[in-house]
Amino acid sequence: xxxxxxxxxxxxxxxxxxxxxxxxxxxxRNISLCGSLSDEDLLSLNKIGRRRIVRAGQIVSWEGDPANxxxxxxxxxxKVTALTMDGREQIVGLLxxxxxxGQLFSDRxxxxxxxxxxxxxxTYSRTAFEDLLDMFPSLERLLLKRVLASLNDAxxxxxxxxxxxxxxxxxxxxxFIAKRLGKNGPNDVITVEIPVSRGEMADYLGLTIExxxxxxxxxRAMSIIAFGRGNRECHILAAERLRLxxxxx
Amino acid sequence: xxxxxxxxxxxxxxxxxxxxxxxxxxxxRNISLCGSLSDEDLLSLNKIGRRRIVRAGQIVSWEGDPANxxxxxxxxxxKVTALTMDGREQIVGLLxxxxxxGQLFSDRxxxxxxxxxxxxxxTYSRTAFEDLLDMFPSLERLLLKRVLASLNDAxxxxxxxxxxxxxxxxxxxxxFIAKRLGKNGPNDVITVEIPVSRGEMADYLGLTIExxxxxxxxxRAMSIIAFGRGNRECHILAAERLRLxxxxx
DNA sequence: CGGAACGTTGAGCATAATCAACGACTGTGG
DNA sequence: CCACAGTCGTTGATTATGCTCAACGTTCCG
Numbered sequence: 001x002x003x004x005x006x007x008x009x010x011x012x013x014x015x016x017x018x019x020x021x022x023x024x025x026x027x028x029r030n031i032s033l034c035g036s037l038s039d040e041d042l043l044s045l046n047k048i049g050r051r052r053i054v055r056a057g058q059i060v061s062w063e064g065d066p067a068n069x070x071x072x073x074x075x076x077x078x079k080v081t082a083l084t085m086d087g088r089e090q091i092v093g094l095l096x097x098x099x100x101x102g103q104l105f106s107d108r109x110x111x112x113x114x115x116x117x118x119x120x121x122x123t124y125s126r127t128a129f130e131d132l133l134d135m136f137p138s139l140e141r142l143l144l145k146r147v148l149a150s151l152n153d154a155x156x157x158x159x160x161x162x163x164x165x166x167x168x169x170x171x172x173x174x175x176f177i178a179k180r181l182g183k184n185g186p187n188d189v190i191t192v193e194i195p196v197s198r199g200e201m202a203d204y205l206g207l208t209i210e211x212x213x214x215x216x217x218x219x220r221a222m223s224i225i226a227f228g229r230g231n232r233e234c235h236i237l238a239a240e241r242l243r244l245x246x247x248x249x
Numbered sequence: 250x251x252x253x254x255x256x257x258x259x260x261x262x263x264x265x266x267x268x269x270x271x272x273x274x275x276x277x278r279n280i281s282l283c284g285s286l287s288d289e290d291l292l293s294l295n296k297i298g299r300r301r302i303v304r305a306g307q308i309v310s311w312e313g314d315p316a317n318x319x320x321x322x323x324x325x326x327x328k329v330t331a332l333t334m335d336g337r338e339q340i341v342g343l344l345x346x347x348x349x350x351g352q353l354f355s356d357r358x359x360x361x362x363x364x365x366x367x368x369x370x371x372t373y374s375r376t377a378f379e380d381l382l383d384m385f386p387s388l389e390r391l392l393l394k395r396v397l398a399s400l401n402d403a404x405x406x407x408x409x410x411x412x413x414x415x416x417x418x419x420x421x422x423x424x425f426i427a428k429r430l431g432k433n434g435p436n437d438v439i440t441v442e443i444p445v446s447r448g449e450m451a452d453y454l455g456l457t458i459e460x461x462x463x464x465x466x467x468x469r470a471m472s473i474i475a476f477g478r479g480n481r482e483c484h485i486l487a488a489e490r491l492r493l494x495x496x497x498x
Numbered sequence: 499c500g501g502a503a504c505g506t507t508g509a510g511c512a513t514a515a516t517c518a519a520c521g522a523c524t525g526t527g528g
Numbered sequence: 529c530c531a532c533a534g535t536c537g538t539t540g541a542t543t544a545t546g547c548t549c550a551a552c553g554t555t556c557c558g
């Protein structure tokens with residue numbers, strides 16, 4: 001997939017559709033930041049928001065660019081990446097529906113955000129959104145709680161990246177994806193569509209593609225997982241044993 | 250140093266002194282969260298705050314404990330650690346004067362915080378502090394900005410832990426400490442008192458003590474750093490060359 | 499059918515971990 | 529004052545985990 005730049009302000013009819021947002025039938029109304037607003041207050045948000053579709057592989061915001069937009073994710077999966085000068089990449093966050101994208105209170109974006117799958121975003125001018133934070137304390141409070149939760153997640157990931165083995169990381173990732181996609185059944189066989197490539201798993205876990213592949217093969221040999229067609233459809237055959245590999249005792 | 254538990258609510262005259270806070274002559278008045286409040290509003294904070302001294306090695310909050318306090322750091326260095334079941338440790342954050350300690354909007358602490366050096370804290374009841382957030386939007390806004398900044402730091406550290414070599418990590422740490430302690434002169438020899446042990450450096454960087462030691466020896470052999478008495482006093486002889494090792498091109 | 503992107507597998511290697519010994523500094527008690 | 533233990537840090541030898549390099553399969557398009 002060729003990477004493309006998607007300017008989030010201004011219009012770009014070739015690569016994305018812009019429509020006024022309609023909050024009434026929004027699937028993430030209750031899990032995104034909007035959930036903190038009453039139907040009435042939501043009109044203010046509605047007024048400044050635009051729906052936008054980004055294709056898989058499109059860059060939503062570039063490191064170094066001026067930060068002038070903010071968005072809620074309605075559908076799809078995005079990645080936030082940090083880079084070293086010589087090109088090593090680390091995915092520092094995966095974003096799912098209900099999460100938000102964008103640097104607030106800062107003039108410059110310092111992390112690149114890319115759509116992994118096709119995605120729908122509900123975008124706002126950054127400054128207009130900041131104004132809304134002033135107007136609606138409940139919105140700011142929910143944002144604060146979300147950022148605090150993200151910080152806790154980030155700290156969990158530091159433990160993974162600093163101290164866990166390849167096997168623990170990969171097992172933990174499968175478990176994380178299953179949880180994040182709402183498949184929590186502890187007993188039956190769970191089928192998960194892994195939303196990322198092997199390379200992205202590697203960049204998320206601080207490993208190489210080859211190591212990811214070998215660990216998945218290992219999990220398959222242990223009959224803990226199995227793959228369907230396409231290398232993305234993952235059947236979790238033994239969720240309990242999988243979870244045991246995440247944090248051994 | 251034997252680890253001790255410091256209950257942050259209730260009094261514990263043996264291990265810490267409790268005094269009413271006096272904000273007027275507070276050294277972190279302008280760099281901590283209090284900086285967002287006017288002298289007048291500060292009285293509200295003053296009323297619910299207590300000064301507390303913790304000794305080096307004391308645990309300030311235990312993972313799993315009820316989260317009922319919140320504090321600003323006035324003096325000293327603390328560490329926030331995450332643990333695996335089998336005892337591997339990762340320091341997920343170092344806290345300096347002006348930083349805050351404590352989990353807000355959550356009933357349970359999920360990370361252990363320990364004093365690395367002797368430290369002064371300005372502590373509040375968690376719920377009383379949360380009430381202040383409702384009363385003073387400027388306080389909440391500053392907190393939000395601080396948490397956003399912490400999240401950015403955490404993401405930087407993910408890149409380090411996931412993708413950097415031992416040499417880059419150790420060089421980066423020395424540079425980080427020098428910056429954090431306000432020694433920024435790019436030319437002259439800078440002397441930094443490293444506030445942590447080799448073991449803590451290892452736990453912060455996701456390495457072992459031995460690797461830390463070898464990398465420091467290597468930096469010494471390259472005449473980039475030198476040590477004074479006590480293994481903590483570090484002279485940075487060539488800040489430019491040090492910074493080159495942090496992110497190679 | 500062919501090409502390209504993606505994924506798997508293998509062989510060898512390198513970086514950092516592990517295991518182990520030793521050295522330096524500190525405080526304690528004889 | 530010195531012997532001693534204890535903590536912390538350094539250095540060396542060896543090992544192992546995951547990386548690199550390379551070849552080969554697979555899937556999915558056109």
